[in-house]
Amino acid sequence: MTLLTILAVALVVYSIGLALTSNFNMGNLVVWLLAAMLTCYVIWHKSLHAWFHSPGIGRFVWWILVVGGVVYALLVGFVAVSGYTNPPTGQEKAIIVLGAGLRRDKPSTLLRYRLDKAYAYAVEHPDVLVVTSGGQGRDEWVPEGQAMRDYLIQKGLDPDRVVAENASTSTEENFAFSLELMRQYGLDENTPIAYVSNAFHCYRAGCYAKLADFTTVTSLPASTPWRSVLPCYLREALALAYYWVFKTSSSGPMHAMVGFLDLNKRFFYK
16 A cells, blocks of 8 residues: 555656646646545545445446556557567658647657658658648747757758648648658658657558558658656557547547647646
């Protein structure tokens, strides 16, 4: 119980840090719920333990939690390893950098990790076209694609090599709209491409690339800032299960809730 108490306190402190430093989103919500559940169990563990092991609904709820926890853990494990299973071959003619949010007009920390990964690959492969993809969010001063392009040019990439896609609002649109831009440069869905995202997101992004009709796709997995690992991986496990059911991120019963959870923290915490 001492270990659970320490874990509960750590999660509560971590949750407060997330509330103060990041936007209100599904990943943070999952962390907060996990902290609340563990805290409640630590406080009322004797009563809850007796109820969970009593005949009837308590035992049924216990097994639901156990099975659900195991399945969730397996999903998180799959997310953790799947992003590294499709590395670039070196034959790619274009790379698509997927957007991940701005702080006003500058890339977020998560997005900088993606951009730095793309930059390193582009330097090693000077003939590759770089597409930065992302529209403008409600609390962003410029489109993500434009801010991403500016970042890569400031790092030293030739402006002629970097094109910005500024209209997409989802990973599906990232690929669909980027393909339209690529056609202007003589490339198409059969062109070998690599996409850049954080490792936890790479598997699902690859699924959306195939839905956009790309036939030869590899991934460049970027790492994840340490303070974002827990919410990102917990959220992605849910998103992956959701994708396997609905095959899209733009429909289904959770779509409206996702929009609500993306509210800017300055609005939500007023």
